[in-house]
Amino acid sequence: MASTQTEHSTTGTLPPPQTPIPFTFANGQRTPLSSILPPLVFGTATFNHQYNNDPFALDTVGLVNSALTHGIRAFDTSPYYGPSEQLLGDALATPSVKEAFPRNSYMILTKVGRVGGAEFDYSKEWVRQSIKRSLERLHTDYLDLVYCHDVEFVSPAEVLEAVRELRRIRDEEGTIRYVGISGFPIDVLGDMAEMILRETGEPLNAVQSYANFTLQNQTLAGPRGVQRLRNAGVDVVPNASILGMGLLRRQGVPVGALGDFHPAPSDLRAAVRKASDLCDAHGERIEVIAIRFALEAWIKAGALCGSKGDPASGVTWKHESIDEVGGTKIGVSVIGVSRALELEKTMLVWRSIVDGLEGGEDTAVQAGRWHRAWEWSRNRRLAVQILAEGVQDILGEWFDFAWPSPDPGFVNQRKKDTTVA
Secondary structure, three states, rough: OOOOOOOOOOOOOOOOOOOOOOOOOOOOOOOOHOOOOOOOEEEEEOOOOOOOHHHHHHHHHHHHHHHHHHOOEEEEEOOOOOOHHHHHHHHOOOHHHHHHHOOOHHEEEHHHHHEEEEEEEOOOHHHHHHHHHHHOOOOOOOEEEEEEOHHHOOOOOHHHHHHHHHHHHHHHHHEEEEEEEEEHHHHHHHHHHHHHHHHHHHOOEEEEEOOOOOOOOOOOOOHHHHHHHHOOOEEEOEEEEOOOOOOOOOOOOOOOOEEEOOOOHHHHHHHHHHHHHHHOOOOOOHHHHHHHHHHHHHHOHHHHHOOOOOOOOOOOOOOOOOHHHHHOOEEEEEEEEOOHHHHHHHHHHHHHHOOOOHHHHHHHHHOOOOOHHHHHHHHHHHHHHHHHHHHHHHHHHHOOOOOOOOOOOOOOOOOOEEEOO
């Protein structure tokens, strides 16, 4: 990535002691999620046959170890993501990772409810079994945050049942710390968050949206998105799939072992190809612009439902506090990568973005990095914004377009008497 500075590797140095994430639970009160959730989350949907022909061939141990080494302290997964939970759990359980990173130094986020492409089970019985299985696969005694996965595919009553059971497990068994929902349609997420607050008197800790704050679709930042969710009491709104499920790539949507799963219509794909040509003409790859734009812009756009958790420094074995870069809430983003080079490039982008935050100039100097890193970051932000506006012009009617989810006529194929395999 020619437009981003390189960092010097410190491989071989001994790690400093990794401090626990400061979670407390006393007198019925738990630490607000927005004060401890790291603003950069490693998403493992890529550890799946949708994005890769053989996820078992990926160096998942190396990826997880590298992510932790560069400051990432949260991992997002799901039983629906094929072998993702098992691969992530096995990576976190390796002796080298366990020695350097105790379980309380990072957060695990997973999901319940989505079983297959057309199978959903939000019953309290399935929720209990799914949580038990996730704990086993992830080799952990507790889950930091559990979402109801893709709530638009089931009824509000089913979502309410699942949320109530998750909260019962949280309160009575202690194997869950926070509860949320995830999904795609902005209006459905708002409806569900308001319904849960109305019916239970308790707001959701988190609502994860995906592909709704990208170069192509930015509705999550509008009044139907983060503002409405905040009004419903939601604490944190993570922004996931910043490449639009792989849509915003020069080579097009990813095609893994399951074939072309992407719901984007052909005309939208054609518009993205034209936008990619614009980026090429200015010496950029559309995915580089898309990643930087979404990560950087969501820091401010998502701050209303953001977090003060420690940001990843992006530098090997370098711890960094949010207080060193302004000390205010910043929007939470989820990144997904499959290979070491992708992770390296993404972390270099993140490091540069953090350098541009308030306080970033002093932090860079104190850390011995380039004394003009802050200035470079600000100038890079302007260049990315200009190209982002050019992409928006090319997309035209396809800007802020959201494909239907679920497809019209969807029928849940789940048989309720199914048990966990």
